[in-house]
Amino acid sequence: MSYKSGFVAIIGRPNVGKSTLMNQVIGQKIAIMSDKPQTTRNKIHGVYTTNDSQIVFLDTPGIHKRQSKLGDYMNQTAMSTLGEVEAVLFLIDAAEGLGGGDRFIAEQLQGVKTPVILVMNKIDKLEPEALLPLITEYSKLHDFAEIVPISAKVGSNVNTLLDQLQKYLPEGPQYYPDDQVTDHPEQFVIAELIREKILHLTREEVPHSIAVAIEDMRAEPNGVVHISAVIFVERDSQKGIIIGKQGAMLKEVGRRARTDIENLLGSKTFLELWVKVKKDWRNQERVLRDLGFHKDQ
């Protein structure tokens, strides 16, 4: 069976149990935590890895509240993330019920095409007969792809939620080694953003097996983040497609990826892209290691 992977955004107003859910899902296997300040950008909440799949959970702080210019900016960041991920988990506190905070988030979700899964948390605090009317009430907020009642604290139904999520994962690589802590999680996300732009813009004329490696990433003294990335393809013809006429395709890939990266990092970005042919790169252990992939990919 092929490996599946993808990004899932978690949204919900403060205190609904986002961290509790992540701890429950990832438990001791918590792999990723960035130590950089996270005020204006998305962060990786955690990575859930199994033998045949990997889910990278993203926190999207901006969606929760809008009060200021900074809030607007954060909101834009969050919105672009919601468009990029495979699925959105919208957490609510079932014990508190539907309030203004949830309605605000639901409004933000209007126009979001990504499947949204309503996760009704804290059902351990709820009388069983109260659940159904609550589901009916929340269903009116958005056309949810699924509604899953859970208790993140107790752990009930969390596995069902993970099972449901598998459906939304496309074929993809294991982005993160399952046994390694990294303090540069953004690099993996950035590589994936670039890969996604290529697949989209070339209308999948190049195979999914292309890989992107971040060779260098550093912040200049003026705050601009300089990123150098290599796109690995298997054939010269693929290289030609990605570069395009007079470099037009590569330029467009770079332009689109840079917009997303700037949203992700909250900093101006200079993105340098190279295309290299690496025949059978998938079989080359060293390349795989350089790319941060697992040996048995």
Ligand SMILES: Nc1nc2c(ncn2[C@@H]2O[C@H](COP(=O)(O)OP(=O)(O)OP(=O)(O)O)[C@@H](O)[C@H]2O)c(=O)[nH]1
């Ligand atoms: N009874 C019960 N309490 C829960 C459950 N999930 C979370 N809580 C409690 O709710 C409170 C908030 O949980 P957090 O996981 O910190 O919530 P959060 O959404 O990450 O909060 P922010 O970081 O403020 O956005 C904590 O006291 C948790 O113990 C649940 O399923 N049942």
